[in-house]
Amino acid sequence: MSFHEIRFPTAISRGATGGPERRTDVVALGSGHEERNSRWADSRRAYNAGYGVKSLDDLHAVVAFFEERRGRLYGFRWKDHADFRSCPPSATPTALDQSIGVGDGTRATFPLVKQYGALYAPWQRRVAKPVTGSVLVAVDGTPQTVETAVLVDMSTGILTFQPGHIPADGAAVTAGFEFDVPVRFDSDKLEVSLHGFSHGAIPSIPIVEIRL
Secondary structure, eight states: OOEEEEEOOHHHHTTOEEEEEOOEEEEEOTTSOEEEEESOSSOEEEEEGGGGOOSHHHHHHHHHHHHHTTTTTSEEEEOOTTSOBSSOTTSOOOTTSEEEEEOOSSOOEEEOEEEEOSSSOOEEEEOOOBOTTOOEEEETTEEEOBTTTEEEETTTTEEEEOTTOOOOTTOEEEEEOBBOEEEEESOSOOOOEEOSSSOEEOSOOEEEEOOO
């Protein structure tokens, strides 16, 4: 899949709207009851970045970014300011935030995940685009040195423990991190509107999450 490891301008994405979407079929029965079936195992996020464009400079930055991505052709990173950490947005990530697996003495690779919910039907989200320098890792609560004991692939979110540091059988592997959402433009056309000499806007800049 064609993907550029570059983030959409964060000052503009901060003003965006959007969030997760799921696809559920609901069938109403003759009795008045209903049956529901989830068509997607995972949610998919969608955003509108148009609300973040506040100036002609913002507009210029978006147009340049759009042209370099060739519209919908290339994916890119997006910071979801409401959900970009392994912990709540106002907290600081720690190596104990998320459980990402249990060692068996031979397994060396673990994908980063973030869990939503706890009691009824918790859902784990694969985190494929961690932010460089943000990943913290622990094994049974003991911090591991990134780039020495464990390597982090920033383009896939896969942790690889090095020989001599592979988690022992039954050892809990945990991690904390910041992350981006892999997305693409959901249109090959931008509608630019000029409201005055120093102010411009793009009413709709649709962004949609891509599965990697």
